Amino acid sequence: MTNNPNEAPYRPAGYSALIERYALEVIPNWHRSLVTDKGVQRVDLRNDIVEEVYPCKYWPGESLGEQLEFALKYDGTNLAILSLVFQKADREELLEYIRTRPTGKYARRLWFLYEFLTGERLPLADLKRGNYVDLLEPEKYYTTNPVRPVRRQRINDNLFGDARFCPTVRRTPALRSFEKDDLSERCRQVVAGYAPELLKRALGYLYTKETKASFAIEQSRPDSTRIERFVALLQIAEQEDFCRKSPWLTVQNRVVDARFRESDYRATQNYVGETVARGGEKIHFVGPKPKDLAELMDGLIGAHERLNGGGVNPVIQAAAVAYGFVFLHPFEDGNGRLHRFLIHNILARRGFTPRGVMFPVSASMLKNPADYDASLEAFSRPLRPLVDYSLDADGRMTVQNDTALWYRYMDLTPQAEALFRFIALTIDTDLREELTFLAHYDQAKAGIQDIVDLPDRRIDLFIRFCLQNRGRLSERKRSSHFETLSDEEIIRLEQAVRSAYGLS
Template identity: 30%
Template sequence: MSDLPNDPIGAAWLEQRYEVRPVSRLPVQSQIGNRRATQIVDGDRLETYQESMRPSDEPVAHLQFHLRHEVPQLEFLSRLFTRTGPEFIQAWVDAEPTGQYARRAAFLYEWLTEDALQVPERLGGNYVDAIDDTKLVAASSDHAVKVPRWRIKDNLPGTRYFCPMVVKTDAFNRAAALDVLQLFQNLQAEFGEDLLRRAAVWMTLRESKATFTIEGEADRGNRIERFADVMARRTGQGDCPLTDETLAQLQGEILGKRTSLSHLGLRHSPVFVGETVHYQDIVHYVAPPHEDVGAMLHGLQVFLERTQGQSPVMRSAVAAFGFVYIHPLADGNGRVHRFLINDILRRDGVVPEPVILPVSAVITDDAGERRSYDRVLDEVSKPLMHAVREFITFKSTQTTYSDGVVSNFEFGGFEQACPVWRYPDLGPHVIFLSNIVKRTLTEQMREQSRYLRSHGRARQAIKEIVEMPDQQADRVLRSIEQNRGELSNVLAKEIPVLREADVWKQITEAVSQAFQEDPPVDRHILERYHPARPAGETA
């Protein structure tokens, strides 16, 4: 909903009155009409109320309506309070020192602006939550902090410097309810823990390869193996990598020793996400200034601390996508972003060691999911770039920064971009990741596990006919696949016994039977996720 309603009330009225337009869409807009109605437009709600619900023609009345009936949006409130100053909030809380919405507004004003109001002498009333946890993801109840100053329970999930706003739409609630642990236990019941553990090595390599494909860097063998090793060793281990020290260590292991960077950890330079086309720099996203990334990462840490016990897939999505929008590193942000998906799921106890969910493989192997991934990244970056593109310049001279980055990029739109960076709406990202995780567990991992189980049976069947090492049996299987069941001269020369009467026929029949013993599977899925080489075959 890009346009304001015809007869706006609440936040839309305040937008119009103060000419404050948030970059992100308001999740709820309200208007006055002939009859009560709710309309869903592009996932956002347009609420129509009858005349009896119209607030008085005062800013306080419409702000109270926003806090009470709509979904408060921190980006909008931050811009509004910057525009209005403290006067009307101060007057409101002075007039209603025990009113819950006046006290909420006063708390939010101070929290967002860091400017202090005067607390009325007669302030009172029961403690109330800062935000409604039925509308927004909030801090878990045992992590809400009482603020005696305003008699408010601070249940905001982050800090002033980074507090993702996750709206609890019906689609979000379904996505957040995904029972990742139950889906994994279903796999265990079907295939057994031993097979899943043996498949874990392949899945880790598959995830590593796919993450480079997403970044447009395929067939980088050493880098793929290095990142796979990092995921196998570091996922869910030690402190969550969201500090300068822990990120420097993780970044160093991911990038290896050969890097142009002179400094690891939090960047000391400006950064944008983009590409060069015909010698022209195309900017898709501008990241926050390097001076802010430490405080923003701390806000993300606070979010993870304060939402403990809530949906693992929600927490994983916020950690991963929150990180990529902060973009705190000079290099390696995308890999850490995708690392965090598995890292948080492991820490939350829903994916056991050593299993790595190959979520990136689902994205790269399905063109539709790849487009969905790009679209969900655009949820924040596209409207931001529409608002700030005019502030981007490329100087004629380069600047060398202390982390080794050389750049002529300059950005002058920090004031416009700051509330978007700090308070991104990550609800669509949770919905996206929930679907990807579900497909990973119910499609890719199931079909791969079936393939590996059949492969194991086929290998054993070959060894029942001709004694040979596992590695040689794998080569026989690979030859059957590549040569459509015909015995190749190369394999016959390597294993002469295969030329003996009926031996090759017995082997091919046994292999065919081994792969037919599993129930029918979706051929489209099986072909999509068919491994490049049989299990046990090294690169």
């Protein structure tokens, strides 16, 4: 494709045109614009990228400012690509564009974004008049409120973070639908149907289930001590904000093998990979360079603090912070477990889950590994070709190029959608099923006690054996555990279990 309208029916516009013009290597934007010389408009989905073709009347013009304005209008606000464009483009060309329309909303946004992303102040006088405009359009993006008014460009800064770390999340139809479903209220309705004592018992099981699932995702088999430590952390998740360096280190020290505890962020380059042949390594993910970590992590903490009071949906905040954390990969070990713990911590602190209630999101991730992997690979896969690295004979990695930009300005929309799906699945299956199972158990236990006064341990065994055999006690289990009960008692006890669990 070419920018020359006489040579091809399609011309890249917006980010596509600028990427081609400056020969940029980028993580592809979610939306790609093309302008045709025909009067048609269509939208296609290609490799998870929305490709939209516009009629010729949409052609913005060849100048830098015109293409940037088109990009903001139709392709969205991609901070990483904008940062690269600003590094390569002629600053005077941008200044000319801004000076010709100093009060235009797109000119002001680009002016602000240039100074925000480059740290350089343009030789322009502060605006003295005009209404303030939102930097990100709230109907297209999740934004913080209250905003940070910037007098210089008369812009409402409603970003999640600052120049150190600033993820974005778009308001996609899927996310709008999840918000409309009000999963927090659905969780409350599920919980409201059960007695407090039953909830307390269920929670004890769910803590353990979540802990084991979080370790199992990483194919780790912790000893009982580490399981107990993680359970203890989950039990206080709603009491303390763990999104700070010191608590992160505390959690990391509790969930990893004692030999791999850390006292600071990692000082070596880490990556996730697998050996595919003798001497061969397949790299799945490369973390940011150690020298970039401190600033990125400080930025993540700052974004979390802003989101805490920013009126953003708790699930969006949890996705931005927890996935941001795992992509920054600040430790040699324990990053995944910490990432999943932060999801609970943020949802509990923001009041998304009823007080004292925790649902096992990791269990849903474990049962749907392809979906969880996809949520991670939505960032890691397009990142891989942009990282220039070498591995020595001992598997130590050195990253040769500057990569901080990609971790600093992530589009975490796919991760937010995935987290909403996992939460919905958890509420509708794991939480509901566990509570229902316990309610059925209590009914079966009461029915058994009305027939024979068995010790609790034997009641539990009887129910378990029956459930393993379609509601009936096998002859082998009867002879080994319940040989003292009569045939009539066994029949009545089996019926009590089947009735409680709705078995035929």
